[in-house]
Amino acid sequence: MQMVQETFDDLGVHLSDVTFVVVDLETTGGSPADCGITEIGAVKVRGGEVIGEFQTLVRPSVPIPAFITVLTGISNAMVAEAPRIDSALPAFLEFARGSVLVAHNAGFDVSFLKAAAASTGHVWPGFAVLDTVRLARQLVHRDETPNHKLSSLARLFGATTTPDHRALHDARATVDVLHGLIERVGNLGVHTLEELQSYTSRVSTAQRRKRFLADEMPSAPGVYVFKDGRGEPLYVGTAVDIRRRTRTYFTASETRRRMAEMVGIAESITPIVCATRLEAQVRELRLIAEYKPRYNRRSRHPEKALWVKLTAEPFPRLSIVRQVRGDGAHYAGPFASRKTAEAAVTAVHEVIPLRQCTQTLTERSRKSACVLFEIGRCGAPCIGEQTTEEYAALAGQAAMALVGDGRDVLAALRGRLDSLAAQERFEDATTLRDRMIALVRASARAQRLAPLSSAPEVVAARRRDAGGWEVVCVRFGRLAGSTVTPRGADPMPFIDAVRATAEVVSGPTAPAPAAHPEETELVLRWLEAPGTRLVTMEGEWTCPVGGAGAARAELEPMARQWGEFAEPWGETPAVRPLERPPGALRVGLA
Template identity: 60%
Template sequence: MKYAVQGTLDELGTPLDQITFVVFDLETTGVSADEHAITEIGAVKVRGGEVLGEFGTLVDPGAPIPPFISVLTGITDAMVVTAPRIGSVLPSFLEFAAGTTLVAHNAGFDLSFLKAACAAHGYPPPAHPVVDTVVLARRLLTRDEAPNCKLSTLARLFSGNEPCHRALADARATVDVLHALLERAGSFGVATLEELKGFVRAPSAEQRRKRHLADGVPSGPGVYVFEDGRGDPLYVGKSTNLRNRVRGYFTASETRPRIREMVGIAERVRTIACATPLEAEVRELRLIGSAKPRYNRRSRFPERMVWLKLTDEPFPRLSIVREVKDDGAGYLGPFGSARAADDARAALHETIPLRQCTDRITPRTGRPACALAGMGRCGAPCEGRQSVEEYAVHAAAARRAMEVDATAVFSAIEARMERLSLEQRYEEAAADRDRLASYIRTSARMQRLRALTSIPEMVAAAPVTGGGAWEIHVVRHGRLVSAGVMPGGAHPVPFVDALVATAETVVPGPGPVAAAGAEETECVLRWLESPGVRLVRVEGGWSLPIGGAGRLKARIDHAYQAREQHRPREGRPLR
């Protein structure tokens, strides 16, 4: 005789409506828990949909708050000068959160700072169960419902609280997002915390059913293409080990809703074996740009890149264009959007008094000047108040700032931004911040690209781990034209000569990116800068300008990343 056995409560799990959640958010002086500090903690304790309590306090970070962070959060040095240090705040927060499940939007970021604070003050790291609303949203929402997983995007769907990069306000918004996502998870039969964790990790039925598509996929570097029943590409990717990577799409490790949807449509996986990982990365970019698979989000439309052009005319102006021509003009780019290019143009206009009208003017134009002349921001060449020679000084300064030395623009806008921040004119300071970052980042990128694309031919090699083999690549004007792996013990000269002889012929075009897309040249640059790479042959010189934007970009990235990477994962699109 068989008897039914009733499971214990432990086996059944803890119902979600009986879980006490502490939803928390931190504001910090930067993005690295090792280098930056907490400036504010906000937390809301909830159970069964009811708020049980709130915790909120500013924190003195013990160091000046960077202006970029003040612009982002509204938290200034004056606001935290009387606030407690983290050593005084931490015990109270840990007591508030004791015995609960922690919830955060992109929990890894906030937990890294919390763990660093605990380690610095002698407390054990938090051992609480953790729910990440970013991960949960990726599992439950489609791109049609939410284009990305930013807290602001989800709050517009589910919350009446508007996140504003202040800790308690963001925690309140996250509470609403959590409740909405838990309700959505309930429709999938998720009723306990244990089921919630399993639900996030479990592969879908379509993933399990399509596992056979990974059969026969070779190991080694290469490109894989998921195709539908008609043979049209759905998604293109690359890997150093094709077999392991493709198998991963059919396991619990693949949680992106859009990619799970793609797997359900796919009927086959086509692979292209490559000699080296760099060749695979370049081939992936080229395939995405040509085939434009609908499930790829990045690199699909390289032709949409735009440039900022300093026109070649008696009184040059800055114009946004989509094509680089061999016309003697100065170019800065490429930019991912016209808005980014316009931000960079505004940065240059803030510093250099170029004309901003769009008409073509000559020394004989003779028309009334615009308001900018009265504000001292234009020399009014249209009215004859400025000669071609006098205006040429400003045009030369603009071209130098675009191509060689960004110091003048950086210093002028940084000083203005700090003044606006001190006056609490944060919106204006934020606009300057965007302009400066767009200009500096693109200028630094272009200078790095041009340094490589100006080299007619380069051969470089890197050792392969184990066996004494070498990866060898031939690059012409920034374009990868040949790749191979030289076996250990082989004579390098004939091997290199053979690679060079069979390499693709390149006829460079105009502009900084003369023979390949900017992304491809950046891939090559990253490989060239990786440890162990050796230059075998270089035709010409390889250098960056002394006053280039690269050193300024490091300062921008150190302070400004809080806006774009304050939540490093939350802005990734749902895929």
């Protein structure tokens, strides 16, 4: 648990005497920079008793998207007569005066409140802030609940109010979660706000006696590997300063329970110094994939990634596969789970009546059609109701949705989503929304991966803060080499050297890269970051007009706010596209 304390006069007060204001917001999107608050709900509690409640709808300066209405039930009509934030915020601040603010995922709510204060000319008070998500991560084990979402914790602690994405209801549920967490921490001897703040500052005996392991680490960027007495990797991490980072595992700044357990087992640390931060991140991924250390939770099984395939046959169909082949089929992905792959397939089936049977078809392969034909979800090519030419038009729409201009398919999905919302079929609309997000993510990812996966070589450079350049050489989506150039030196000899000594990489079957997709995602983010210059390029770097990237940029902030269908590898949307002409390209570095 981490607390964000700004100012608070009396941190030694007993928890039963602390006034907490539990707050929840509903908004038009995920970023306070371009989204607004639509509802504020808050509950004031002291000593386990509710002493006040606050609730108001807020009329935002931007329209409420249909997706948000599906999620919260708050429509533009509902907030038409509601007060603006410049009236609602002062009332809330007065209600919360002198209290400790509590929220579930407090960074989100507080960022919106601070942005509202700044935009309306109000001074943000010095609230202490308690985040129930962070506290729960310390006190609630995975065998008790699958995750730390508010809905899961509310069930665990028997909350009297079920969270439903309405601000006051969610605040009431968070109150019950807060009380359950305080009861648990009280059993551990924590009874004051000061003790609660320092609760995670306890360092285990194992952590203290292993501090010497970090003493010989280099003060350089790279990768570090904790190993047990047999030399087996326990945990792999990266750092801009290996010595400084590994020292934190033996201090109060390391609060993860599993890391304290890992330190108790570890007998050595192996450092791997890297030329660039990107190289360190890539080496970390490769080591985790190779050794699958028990204390690393992510990136352990990249080989299990899945792809959605539109088969190459007279009557194509969608299938989920583990390998991309050069068979003329169209692929989207990769996906980290079968659940999201199936969601993307179902999204396409929602608006394109492709066949869903698995056998190979020729015209009129069966005597009778399945139930999908009877309900209008398939044209029944199996009984000759569709010719290959008629079916090919549908398959072409599906192919465009996966690898090309998918605007027509996305527009059809949006239309169906709006229709479900208008009929108040919110559960069905939410399901369709999740399927749409899965499809857009997969299509955008494949469209971004394919050009780099097909490029024999890309060399790029970026200025370093300390002077000189970071240089990377990428071949078929795999990091083949990297270096840094000295400040003031001509970078071209170093670039020529890294190209000459870079790893030889065999061409893969696009859109799958020659590396694990997560590695190529890291390389893409580095290449797409502002300030990066392409030095040479063999191949083409293009993206389809009307591709899934634009739709994803619109949906992604809301998807992160909802916390559902999280990205498999912590992927973020591209900062900006790099538009370069095809063929070899060489740009001098000043």
